[in-house]
Amino acid sequence: MSMPGEGGETVRFDPADGGLRGTLRVPPDKSISHRSAIFAAMAQEPVRVRNYLDAADTNSTLAAVERIGARVERHGGGELTVTGVGLRGPREIDGVLDVGNAGTLMRLLPGWLAAQPGRRWTFDGDSSIRRRPVDRIAGPLRQMGAAIEASDERFPPFTLHGAELRAIEYAMPVASAQVKSCVLIAGMSTAAPTTVIEPAPSRDHTERMLAAAGVPIERAATTVTVGRVDELELEAIDVPGDLSSAAFWVAAAVIVPGSRVVLENVNVNWTRTGFLRIAERMGAIVDGELEAHGAFTPGEPVSTLEIADGPLIGTTVEPEEVPLAIDELPLVALLGCFADGETVVRGAQELKVKESDRIATVVDGLRGLGADIEATDDGFVVRGGGGLRGGRISSHGDHRLAMLGAIAGLASREGVEVEGMEAAAVSYPGFAADLARLLAR
Numbered sequence: 001m002s003m004p005g006e007g008g009e010t011v012r013f014d015p016a017d018g019g020l021r022g023t024l025r026v027p028p029d030k031s032i033s034h035r036s037a038i039f040a041a042m043a044q045e046p047v048r049v050r051n052y053l054d055a056a057d058t059n060s061t062l063a064a065v066e067r068i069g070a071r072v073e074r075h076g077g078g079e080l081t082v083t084g085v086g087l088r089g090p091r092e093i094d095g096v097l098d099v100g101n102a103g104t105l106m107r108l109l110p111g112w113l114a115a116q117p118g119r120r121w122t123f124d125g126d127s128s129i130r131r132r133p134v135d136r137i138a139g140p141l142r143q144m145g146a147a148i149e150a151s152d153e154r155f156p157p158f159t160l161h162g163a164e165l166r167a168i169e170y171a172m173p174v175a176s177a178q179v180k181s182c183v184l185i186a187g188m189s190t191a192a193p194t195t196v197i198e199p200a201p202s203r204d205h206t207e208r209m210l211a212a213a214g215v216p217i218e219r220a221a222t223t224v225t226v227g228r229v230d231e232l233e234l235e236a237i238d239v240p241g242d243l244s245s246a247a248f249w250v251a252a253a254v255i256v257p258g259s260r261v262v263l264e265n266v267n268v269n270w271t272r273t274g275f276l277r278i279a280e281r282m283g284a285i286v287d288g289e290l291e292a293h294g295a296f297t298p299g300e301p302v303s304t305l306e307i308a309d310g311p312l313i314g315t316t317v318e319p320e321e322v323p324l325a326i327d328e329l330p331l332v333a334l335l336g337c338f339a340d341g342e343t344v345v346r347g348a349q350e351l352k353v354k355e356s357d358r359i360a361t362v363v364d365g366l367r368g369l370g371a372d373i374e375a376t377d378d379g380f381v382v383r384g385g386g387g388l389r390g391g392r393i394s395s396h397g398d399h400r401l402a403m404l405g406a407i408a409g410l411a412s413r414e415g416v417e418v419e420g421m422e423a424a425a426v427s428y429p430g431f432a433a434d435l436a437r438l439l440a441r
């Protein structure tokens, strides 16, 4: 299977003289789209999903739930009707379940399928997914009674044998919303309640969606307990805009002189907005109503964000902030190049097991554009203030690296060529069109 970006398209991004200006509705949230498809597939009654993300990753999830028996009607404009198979109804398939590039699909779906006694499935994906560990879900699922055989004990392809699961109390070694979600989903089928304890809070879209579906779920700080259910009661899901996609425009508006960007319908769930708090600490002015830190509401809050360029100062991102800004840490490095003083990210070793090794790819990539940046064991250090000269950067097939390179180009002195720009379609197929709108005069 091929990796997006291998031998792909090279695109040049020139300095955006005059800045980025305008209003955008950013694409639908990827995490919430994955969850809406998976939970709708578990329901018995049809579920209407509005504003589903039409991107490579989330299309992999639709294809996967269809293969195990759900029916997906695509009405256009991101509107779907998913008719599920019920919690105990997913069917076995011939061949492998292809997750493509989607780590979230690979880690969440097994939570459901592990609870199907006597049935088995084999998961595989692209060359990037084959480097991403599944031992982090295999461990708890085995404790619950499922069997998993993985390549080298920890990588896809892997085969999952479902079982009658038993409840566990699972203290997670790393803060990962994917692992937390997997165990909670499996916990909906255990006779006694299942509990997950996180080392630090991570995104909580699963908890919010399950609560909305009538699943008994109790939350206190970093502990979540889920009770057994026989049915999910979901009628309609509205997917809000993706903060992680919005973050590219936030960063661009902050570092490209003369910018003023308005982003509408952005999900501002506090477990996702770590990057906005970090950017504000660096001096960025982001106007918009953000959800209060620590709020445990069932729904997903949305807001309009307004951002303009301005001077930045370096900051230190501490380990407990990392899960709340995990996918935006490459952008923290970029802001660091334009900030006075040092910007340090600590406790972010998880970056090494993302779509690429994002410590190595971000540090090497930005250094090639003129940044003074060094990798550490658990993050990076940027000595900023000099901006970026420009040059060439590879996406390594990683969607967020591709878009990082593009934004770097807009803010650079000489422009940036991004190799493998098509990787952006994993989460943001409309990226180039949205950029063109913000550059139009």
Ligand code: S3P
Binding pocket: 030, 031, 032, 104, 175, 176, 177, 178, 179, 181, 202, 203, 326, 327, 350
């Ligand atoms: C995701 C959780 C994060 C994030 C990923 C999506 C999710 O991964 O990096 O892009 O949808 O739950 P981890 O929870 O494994 O850190």
